[in-house]
Amino acid sequence: MVKITIDGKQYEVENNLTIIQAARESKIHIPHFCWHPKLTVSGNCRVCLVEVEKMPKLVIACSTQVADGMIVHTNSEKVIKAQNAVLEFILINHPLDCPICDEAGECKLQDYAYKYSVGESRFEFDKVRKPKRVELGPNVMLDTERCIMCSRCIRFCDEIAKKPQLTFTQRGDHVELTTFPGECLDNPYSMNVIDLCPVGALTSRDFRFKARVWEMSSTDTICVGCSRGCNIKMWVRNNEILRLTPRMNPQVNDYWMCDYGRLNTFKHVNAANRIKAPMIRKEGKLVEVGWDEAIAKVSSELKAYKKPEIAAIGSAFSSNEDNYLFVKLMGILGVKKLDIMPHIKTGDQDELLIREDKTPNMVGTREVGVKPDSNEFGFSSIMNDIRHGKVRALYVLDDDIAADPNIAEALIKIDFLVVHASNENETVKLADVVLASSSYAEKHGTFTNFQGKVQRNRPAVATLDHDRILDGMELSRLDKFGSHNDRWTQGIKRDTRATWRIVNMLATAIGIRWRYNTCEEVFNEIAAAIPAFKGLSYLKIGTNGALLNLKKKSVTVKD
Amino acid sequence: MEKQKPIIHRKDLRWYEQFYIPQIIAGMKITLTQVFRPKFTRQYPEVKWQPPPSFRGRPVLVEQNGVERCVACGLCSRVCPALAIEVQASETELSKERYPVKFEINMLRCIFCSFCEEVCPEEAIVMSQDFELTFTRQEDGIFGKDKLLTPLDKLKDRLEFLRKMR
Numbered sequence: 001m002v003k004i005t006i007d008g009k010q011y012e013v014e015n016n017l018t019i020i021q022a023a024r025e026s027k028i029h030i031p032h033f034c035w036h037p038k039l040t041v042s043g044n045c046r047v048c049l050v051e052v053e054k055m056p057k058l059v060i061a062c063s064t065q066v067a068d069g070m071i072v073h074t075n076s077e078k079v080i081k082a083q084n085a086v087l088e089f090i091l092i093n094h095p096l097d098c099p100i101c102d103e104a105g106e107c108k109l110q111d112y113a114y115k116y117s118v119g120e121s122r123f124e125f126d127k128v129r130k131p132k133r134v135e136l137g138p139n140v141m142l143d144t145e146r147c148i149m150c151s152r153c154i155r156f157c158d159e160i161a162k163k164p165q166l167t168f169t170q171r172g173d174h175v176e177l178t179t180f181p182g183e184c185l186d187n188p189y190s191m192n193v194i195d196l197c198p199v200g201a202l203t204s205r206d207f208r209f210k211a212r213v214w215e216m217s218s219t220d221t222i223c224v225g226c227s228r229g230c231n232i233k234m235w236v237r238n239n240e241i242l243r244l245t246p247r248m249n250p251q252v253n254d255y256w257m258c259d260y261g262r263l264n265t266f267k268h269v270n271a272a273n274r275i276k277a278p279m280i281r282k283e284g285k286l287v288e289v290g291w292d293e294a295i296a297k298v299s300s301e302l303k304a305y306k307k308p309e310i311a312a313i314g315s316a317f318s319s320n321e322d323n324y325l326f327v328k329l330m331g332i333l334g335v336k337k338l339d340i341m342p343h344i345k346t347g348d349q350d351e352l353l354i355r356e357d358k359t360p361n362m363v364g365t366r367e368v369g370v371k372p373d374s375n376e377f378g379f380s381s382i383m384n385d386i387r388h389g390k391v392r393a394l395y396v397l398d399d400d401i402a403a404d405p406n407i408a409e410a411l412i413k414i415d416f417l418v419v420h421a422s423n424e425n426e427t428v429k430l431a432d433v434v435l436a437s438s439s440y441a442e443k444h445g446t447f448t449n450f451q452g453k454v455q456r457n458r459p460a461v462a463t464l465d466h467d468r469i470l471d472g473m474e475l476s477r478l479d480k481f482g483s484h485n486d487r488w489t490q491g492i493k494r495d496t497r498a499t500w501r502i503v504n505m506l507a508t509a510i511g512i513r514w515r516y517n518t519c520e521e522v523f524n525e526i527a528a529a530i531p532a533f534k535g536l537s538y539l540k541i542g543t544n545g546a547l548l549n550l551k552k553k554s555v556t557v558k559d
Numbered sequence: 560m561e562k563q564k565p566i567i568h569r570k571d572l573r574w575y576e577q578f579y580i581p582q583i584i585a586g587m588k589i590t591l592t593q594v595f596r597p598k599f600t601r602q603y604p605e606v607k608w609q610p611p612p613s614f615r616g617r618p619v620l621v622e623q624n625g626v627e628r629c630v631a632c633g634l635c636s637r638v639c640p641a642l643a644i645e646v647q648a649s650e651t652e653l654s655k656e657r658y659p660v661k662f663e664i665n666m667l668r669c670i671f672c673s674f675c676e677e678v679c680p681e682e683a684i685v686m687s688q689d690f691e692l693t694f695t696r697q698e699d700g701i702f703g704k705d706k707l708l709t710p711l712d713k714l715k716d717r718l719e720f721l722r723k724m725r
């Protein structure tokens with residue numbers, strides 16, 4: 001530990017820190033473009049200049065190590081003048097693109113120009129022109145003029161994604177960011193450079209011009225693309241998800257997420273093939289009905305079969321709460337044939353984030369009890385029993401098991417198939433009753449990732465069941481002040497319900513008296529009933545998650 | 560203690576005032592002199608008023624060379640205190656890259672403050688001289704690009720005025 005003085009206040013810090021790190025720990029902000037806590041120091045933007053007493057010149061805070069007795073000034077006259085100069089220098093060739101730039105509103109250069117520059121340019125010559133609208137890779141667009149040469153993107157590819165694909169060419173004010181010959185920016189984590197880029201030089205091709213950042217609400221939630229469960233922010237405008245961005249969680253995903261998760265885990269929520277209301281098969285066709293009718297139908301049909309003739313498939317795509325109530329109901333009904341379908345994509349795993357297991361909640365689903373008592377009740381034996389006519393009624397939670405043609409073939413034999421689904425899929429096509437379930441973006445819940453970390457997802461899209469204002473969901477300015485005659489408040493609200501709530505309704509119809517009003521109440525019961533969840537609560541899980549008590553339990557967690 | 564306010568009593572009319580004749584004569588005199596004075600009344604809507612360039616009529620979009628100047632930056636929408644403007648951007652092949660596929664002003668919300676005009680970095684939205692806004696359904700109060708786009712020629716006065724005032 002060393003003692004240093006920053007802006008007249010003494011702090012005790014670790015001795016291997018740089019000034020910028022020490023200041024950050026002491027909650028003092030030193031401006032920076034090129035420095036990033038998870039990347040190596042490159043020290044090229046020069047905006048973090050600070051004055052250190054007894055040093056002849058200003059030093060850059062990102063690469064100067066602290067020493068005992070060091071006296072640092074971050075806002076002395078000299079420093080402020082240097083910051084002005086650095087910003088003026090950067091802005092010489094920076095185009096006046098803010099009106100057409102997707103970064104506007106979350107741009108470090110905009111913020112710093114307001115905060116640390118004099119607000120006027122003395123430069124009267126033409127700016128250097130460079131290529132615009134360069135497709136750097138399948139997901140990333142480059143505007144070379146806007147680049148301020150901080151090299152964060154290059155270092156990310158080299159150090160984090162471990163795929164050197166980007167580099168600078170030329171010299172001086174002609175420096176251009178480009179890909180290596182014959183390469184394009186196509187690594188599985190390429191879109192993180194968009195968040196890293198302090199300016200709008202690298203922007204998302206998917207989100208391009210979709211919305212201004214200040215028009216959207218952002219909700220802290222998690223990605224359901226694989227069993228990592230990266231922490232994310234979900235950005236919504238007019239009840240439509242427009243983009244996902246990673247949210248820092250040092251134990252799960254750091255600052256990153258993979259491109260697959262970023263692009264493929266939200267589009268189905270607003271897709272045209274959403275199931276808008278419960279459906280019952282009448283004369284061979286699925287027709288939309290009210291919730292009461294659908295639930296009554298399932299309840300009466302389930303009573304018509306003998307216990308061994310019914311099987312149930314839980315879902316590792318659903319939350320702990322969903323699966324817990326499902327298991328509880330199946331237990332009461334005496335259904336023993338209960339399992340889940342695994343979704344392992346062998347080989348699709350790496351050292352950074354991506355996991356083979358493509359379900360977000362395998363660990364949690366098993367922990368809350370979706371596991372067969374013995375092999376003869378497992379998934380493949382259930383399918384065999386169906387083929388041999390031993391199982392005649394099947395209840396499937398949110399999972400498209402019939403996407404596998406072999407299983408689809410077996411399911412044709414089923415007399416009564418009830419499915420929870422948010423979108424049309426192969427299983428829905430075969431179903432007798434479809435219960436319109438909310439997607440992960442429309443409900444509360446907890447998911448347990450492969451590390452045994454229980455994390456919360458929160459509703460970001462309103463449904464008839466979840467009102468944006470009454471249920472305390474995140475609001476954008478437009479959500480707050482919109483009224484019935486504004487077109488930007490007319491986004492679709494569907495009549496879907498969270499799976500746990502549907503199971504609850506079904507239980508009530510069957511005659512079981514449960515009193516769960518909120519998802520949190522279900523979780524509190526899980527915490528009381530299941531040892532692995534002991535001591536956990538929504539409060540404790542918070543925004544960064546909490547670990548299961550797995551010491552004594554059977555679940556094997558690798559990594 | 561609060562002070563008692565004085566009570567003012569209106570004086571009674573005098574005896575000759577009670578006939579009202581002098582007052583009627585005075586009134587007739589004013590009427591008669593007005594008959595021979597020049598008229599100010601405009602025969603609206605047959606005769607229309609041409610507002611000066613400083614007048615703030617409904618905001619419109621400037622159309623130049625067949626396209627809107629607007630780049631759909633959304634600043635007018637953000638600054639509008641009444642939340643009247645909705646802009647949806649999209650990509651164009653033109654060098655400006657961005658254009659509004661949808662641009663709607665809800666004239667039921669607009670308060671004619673001209674903040675949108677002031678904030679626009681492209682001089683693309685200006686206050687016109689049009690003050691005739693009538694509609695019979697709420698839906699008709701939302702003006703889309705079809706109603707907003709106005710050729711540059713028709714807005715020269717206002718643009719010149721704005722330059723002068725800068």
Ligand code: SF4
Pocket residue numbers: 146147148149150151152153154177196197198199201202
């Ligand atoms: S593109 Fe962005 S992240 Fe990359 S060097 Fe330029 S400014 Fe930095």
Ligand code: SF4
Pocket residue numbers: 223224225226227228229230253257258259260261262353354355
């Ligand atoms: S690694 Fe998994 S959880 Fe993380 S973003 Fe990708 S798919 Fe989502």
Ligand code: SF4
Pocket residue numbers: 618635638639640641642643644664668669670671672673674675676
């Ligand atoms: S004039 Fe004022 S109220 Fe009307 S659209 Fe413009 S900013 Fe909004």
Ligand code: SF4
Pocket residue numbers: 099628629630631632633634635636646675678679680681682683684
């Ligand atoms: S401020 Fe101007 S350029 Fe920006 S969206 Fe409004 S009209 Fe278009």
